[in-house]
Amino acid sequence: MNTKNREKLDSLFKLIFKVTGLLTILLLGGIFVMLLSNSVSFFLKVSPIDFFTGSQWDPETNYSIFPLLVSTGLVAMGSMIIAVPLGILTAAYLSELAPRKLQMILKPMIEMLAAIPSVAIGFLGIVVLGPGLAHFFGIQNGLNALNGSVLLAVMALPTIVTISEDAINAVPKSHREAALALGSNKWETLFKVTIPAAMPGLIAAVMLGLGRALGETMTVLMATGNAAAIPKGFLDSVRTITATIAIEMGEVPYKTTHYFALFAIAALLFLITLIVNFIGEYFANRLRKFHS
Amino acid sequence: MRAKRLLNYFNWLLLLGSTLCVCLFLGIILWDIFSKGFSSLSWNFITAFPSDGMTKGGILPAIVGTILLTLITTVFAVPFGVACAIYLNEYARPSTLTSIIRASIRNLAGIPSIIYGLFGLALFVQSLHFGTSILSAGLTLGLLSLPYVITTTEEALKRIPNSLREATLALGVTQIETIKDVVLPKALPGILTGVILTLSRAAGETAPILFTGVAFYINGVSASANQEFMALPYHLYMLSTQHNAIVQVRPLAYGTASVLILLVFALNAIAFYVRYKNRTQE
Numbered sequence: 001m002n003t004k005n006r007e008k009l010d011s012l013f014k015l016i017f018k019v020t021g022l023l024t025i026l027l028l029g030g031i032f033v034m035l036l037s038n039s040v041s042f043f044l045k046v047s048p049i050d051f052f053t054g055s056q057w058d059p060e061t062n063y064s065i066f067p068l069l070v071s072t073g074l075v076a077m078g079s080m081i082i083a084v085p086l087g088i089l090t091a092a093y094l095s096e097l098a099p100r101k102l103q104m105i106l107k108p109m110i111e112m113l114a115a116i117p118s119v120a121i122g123f124l125g126i127v128v129l130g131p132g133l134a135h136f137f138g139i140q141n142g143l144n145a146l147n148g149s150v151l152l153a154v155m156a157l158p159t160i161v162t163i164s165e166d167a168i169n170a171v172p173k174s175h176r177e178a179a180l181a182l183g184s185n186k187w188e189t190l191f192k193v194t195i196p197a198a199m200p201g202l203i204a205a206v207m208l209g210l211g212r213a214l215g216e217t218m219t220v221l222m223a224t225g226n227a228a229a230i231p232k233g234f235l236d237s238v239r240t241i242t243a244t245i246a247i248e249m250g251e252v253p254y255k256t257t258h259y260f261a262l263f264a265i266a267a268l269l270f271l272i273t274l275i276v277n278f279i280g281e282y283f284a285n286r287l288r289k290f291h292s
Numbered sequence: 293m294r295a296k297r298l299l300n301y302f303n304w305l306l307l308l309g310s311t312l313c314v315c316l317f318l319g320i321i322l323w324d325i326f327s328k329g330f331s332s333l334s335w336n337f338i339t340a341f342p343s344d345g346m347t348k349g350g351i352l353p354a355i356v357g358t359i360l361l362t363l364i365t366t367v368f369a370v371p372f373g374v375a376c377a378i379y380l381n382e383y384a385r386p387s388t389l390t391s392i393i394r395a396s397i398r399n400l401a402g403i404p405s406i407i408y409g410l411f412g413l414a415l416f417v418q419s420l421h422f423g424t425s426i427l428s429a430g431l432t433l434g435l436l437s438l439p440y441v442i443t444t445t446e447e448a449l450k451r452i453p454n455s456l457r458e459a460t461l462a463l464g465v466t467q468i469e470t471i472k473d474v475v476l477p478k479a480l481p482g483i484l485t486g487v488i489l490t491l492s493r494a495a496g497e498t499a500p501i502l503f504t505g506v507a508f509y510i511n512g513v514s515a516s517a518n519q520e521f522m523a524l525p526y527h528l529y530m531l532s533t534q535h536n537a538i539v540q541v542r543p544l545a546y547g548t549a550s551v552l553i554l555l556v557f558a559l560n561a562i563a564f565y566v567r568y569k570n571r572t573q574e
Contacts, residue, residue, distance in 0.1 A: 010466040017379035020372055021393045024442070027435060028396040031403065031411050038414075089310035097307060106311065108564075113318045115560050117496025119525040120325065120549050123532050127542070128324055154317045161314065185296075187303045208402075215404025217499035218525075222533055242406045242499070249410070249503050254418065266407050277402035 035270055038263030045257045051264070057228040057239075059248065063261045065268060067230045071145070071238035072269075074231055075220060078149025079156055079213045084206055086153070087160030088195070091205075094161070095168045096190055114158035118218040125151045125223030137235060143225035146234040151219045156209035163208060167201020167287055168194060201287040207280030215273050217242040241269045322553075329550030332543045338551065342509065347540055351548055353510060357426070357521035358555070362495045364430025364517070365437055370487055372434075373441025380442070381449040382457075382471055401439035408436045409500040417504055427517040429505035433494045440493070444486020448479040481570035485563045492559035496552065498525040508534070524552040 043051070046063050054064025094106060129150060130142035171194050179189040195202070225237025226247065239247075245262050252258045340350030376397075384390040412432025422428040452475050460470045476483075507520040508530045531545040532538070 006466050006469070010468045013468040013471075014383055017375050017383055020375040021379040021384070023372070024376060024393055024400065024438070025396045027438070028400055030415070031400075031407065034411055034414050035407070086310045086313055089307050090314050093307040093311045097304075098311075106315070109315055109318055111560070112557070113314070113321075115492060115496075115556050116321060117498075117525055117552055117556060119496070119498045119529050120553055121321065123528055123545065123549055124321055124324060126532055128320065154321075157314055157317070185300065187300055191303075211402050215402075215406070217404070217406045218529065222529065242404060245406050245410065246499060246502055249413070263410065266410050269404060270407055273402055273404055274399065277399070281398055 031270075035263055035267040038260050039267045041255075042257065042260035042264040045260070055230060057244065059252075059258045059261070063257070063264075065241070065265050067228055068239060068241045068244055068265060069268075070230050071224075071228075072214060072240040072242075074145050074234070075148040075152060075224060075238060075240055076210060076213045078145060078234060079152035080206065080210055082150060082153035083156045083160055083209060083213075087157050087205065087209065088164050088202060090157075091161050091164035091168055092190060092195065095165050096186075096194070110158050110161050113154070114162075118155060118216060119222070121151050121155060122219040122222030125219060130223065139235060141225065141237070143223055143237060144235050145224060145231055145238045148220045148224040148238065148240075149234065151223055152213040152216055155216060155219060156213045159212055160205045160209040163205035163284070164198070164202050167198040167205060170201060170287060171197045200283045204280045204283035204287060207276055207283065211273050211277045211280060214276065215242065215269070217246050221246050241265050325546060325549045325553060328543070329546035332547030333550055337547055347537055347544075351522075351524070351527060351544075351551065354522040354524045354527040354548070355551065355555075357506075358495055358524045358552075361426055361430050361433065361501070361521065361523055362491050364427060365433040365494050366487070366491060368431055368434035369437040369441050369490070373438050374445050374483065376438075377442045377445035377449060378471060381446050382467070382475065397439045397442055401443070404499075405436055405497055406499040406502075408432055409502055409504060411435070412500060412504040423518060424503070424505040424520055425518045426505055426521040429501040429521070429523075432500045432504045433497060436497065436500055437490045437494050440490040441487060444490065445479075445483050448482025448486060449475065451482060452478050481566050485567045485570075488559050488563040488566070492556045492563070495559065496525055496556050498523075498529055501526060524548060524555070528552060 042063075051063060051065055053066065054062055055066055056062040056064055057067050094103060098106060125147050126143070129147050133142035133144070133147055134140065135142075175193055175197055176189050179193040180186075184192065220240045221243040224239065224243065226239045226243055227237040228239045228244065229236075231238045245266055248258070249262050252262065337350045338355060339352055341352055343349035376393075380390070380393065384393070409432060412428055412435070416422045416428035416431050417424055422431075456474055456478065457470055460474050461467070465473075501523060505520050506523050506526040508522070508526070510520055510522055528545055528548045531541050531548060535541050
C-alpha cells in the first residue's frame with residue numbers, strides 16, 4: 001500500500017471511531033427523548049396534579065405515582081440504613097486492620113457477592129428471608145418492604161465497600177501519623193481523623209450504592225409482595241416504580257394511557273437516579289483528583 | 293484505663309463483626325442455593341427439554357437461549373464499545389465534545405436496567421419492527437453493556453505506555469496501524485478481562501429482556517434471530533413466582549439458580565485468570 005492510501009485509511013478510521021463516540025451521546029439523547037415524548041402524551045391525558053398527589057395506582061382509573069414513590073423511597077431508605085454502616089465499617093476493617101493475607105480472601109468474596117445475579121438474590125428473598133421474617137415477626141407473609149430492604153442492602157454492599165475502601169486508602173498516611181503522634185490511639189485515629197478525611201469518597205460510595213438500590217428491579221419485584229398501596233411501615237407489602245413497570249408493561253396495549261403512564265413513571269425514576277448518580281460522581285471525581 | 297481497653301475491644305469487634313456479616317450474606321446465598329440445587333443437577337437436567345408442564349425434565353433451551361443471547365450482546369457491544377474507547381483514549385483531545393461524551397457514558401452506566409428494557413421495546417421491538425425476539429433482547433443488553441465495555445477498555449488502553457506509541461509513530465507508521473499492531477495486541481488481555489466481566493453481568497440480567505423477547509416456554513430451541521427465546525434468569529423468576537405448582541417445581545428452581553450462578557462464576561473465573569496471567573507476564 002502506498003503512503004497516500006495508508007493516510008486515507010488512517011483518516012477513515014479516525015472518522016469511524018469518532019462516530020462511535022458521538023453515538024453514545026445519541027443513545028443517551030434517544031433514551032431521554034423516548035421517556036420525555038411518551039410522558040408528554042401521558043400528561044395530555046392525565047393532569048400532573050393527580051399524578052403527583054393522588055393516592056392510588058389503579059390502571060384505567062387512577063394514575064398516581066405517589067404510592068409507588070413512597071414504596072421505592074421506603075425500600076431504598078431501609079437498604080441504606082443496613083448497608084451504609086456495614087459497608088463503611090467493612091471497608092475500614094479491610095483497609096486499616098485486615099492482614100494482607102486476609103485481604104486476599106475477603107476482596108474476591110466481595111467481588112463474588114457483586115457477581116451474583118439479582119434474580120438469584122430475589123429468589124432467596126422468597127425461599128429463605130420471606131419465611132424467616134414471617135416466623136420472626138409472627139406475620140402471615142414475609143414478602144414486604146423489610147425483605148426488599150435487606151436484599152437491596154446485600155446488592156448495594158459491594159459497591160459501597162469497594163468505593164469506601166478506595167476513599168479510606170486515599171487518606172494520606174501523614175494524617176494518621178500526625179494523629180498517632182499526638183497521642184490518639186488506633187480507634188481515635190480511625191473514627192476522628194481517617195473516616196472524616198475520607199468523607200467525600202464515602203458520600204460517593206453511598207450515593208452510587210443508593211443509585212443501584214433505586215434502579216434494581218428483579219429483587220424487589222420478587223420479594224416485596226407488590227401491593228400498590230401506600231405502606232404504613234416496613235412490614236407492609238410494597239410495590240416500587242421498577243416493579244410496576246416490570247409487571248404491567250408486558251400486558252399493556254401499545255399507545256394507551258396505561259402504556260404512556262408506565263413511561264411517565266420511568267421518566268421520574270430516570271430523573272431521580274440521574275440526580276443521585278450525579279451527586280455520587282461529583283464526589284467520586286473529587287476523590288479521583290485527590291488520587292492524582 | 294480498663295474502660296478504654298473495653299472500648300477498644302468493642303471497636304475491634306464492631307469492624308470485624310461488620311466484615312463477618314458481609315461474608316455471612318455471601319455464605320448464606322451460596323450455601324442455600326448449592327446445598328439444595330446440587331441434588332437436582334444432573335446430566336439430564338442440563339441436556340433435556342422441560343416436560344410435563346415444566347414440572348419435570350431439564351433446562352436445555354434456557355441454557356442455549358442465555359448463551360445465544362450473550363453472543364448477540366457481544367457481537368454488538370464489543371466492536372462498538374472498543375471503537376469508542378479507542379476514540380476517547382487515542383484520538384480525542386480534551387474538549388467540550390470529549391467531556392460531553394464522557395458524561396454521557398457515565399450517565400448511561402447509571403440508568404436502571406428496566407429503563408433499557410423500555411428503550412429496547414420502543415426502539416427495536418416497535419420502531420424497527422424486530423418484534424419480541426432474541427435479536428431485540430440481545431441488542432437491548434448490548435446497549436446496557438456498552439458503557440461498561442467502553443470504561444474497562446479505556447482503562448486497559450491507558451495502561452499501555454505512551455513511549456510505545458511514540459516509537460512506532462516516529463518510524464513513519466500511521467496512527468491506525470499503531471493502534472492495530474502495537475496498542476491493541478498489548479491491551480488485549482486487559483480488554484478481554486473487562487469484556488468477560490461485562491458479559492457475565494449481561495447473562496444474569498432479567499429486567500431488560502422482560503418485554504423484548506424472553507418467553508417462559510418455547511418449543512425446541514430458538515433457531516433464528518427473530519424468534520422468542522428462553523433464558524436462565526427469566527426461567528428462575530417464572531419458576532419461583534408464576535408457576536401454578538410452585539412448591540413442586542422448587543427443586544427445578546434451585547437447580548436453575550445453581551446453573552446460573554455457576555455460569556456467572558465461570559465467566560468471572562476466566563476473566564480473573566486472564567488478568568492474573570497478564571499481570572505475571574508483565
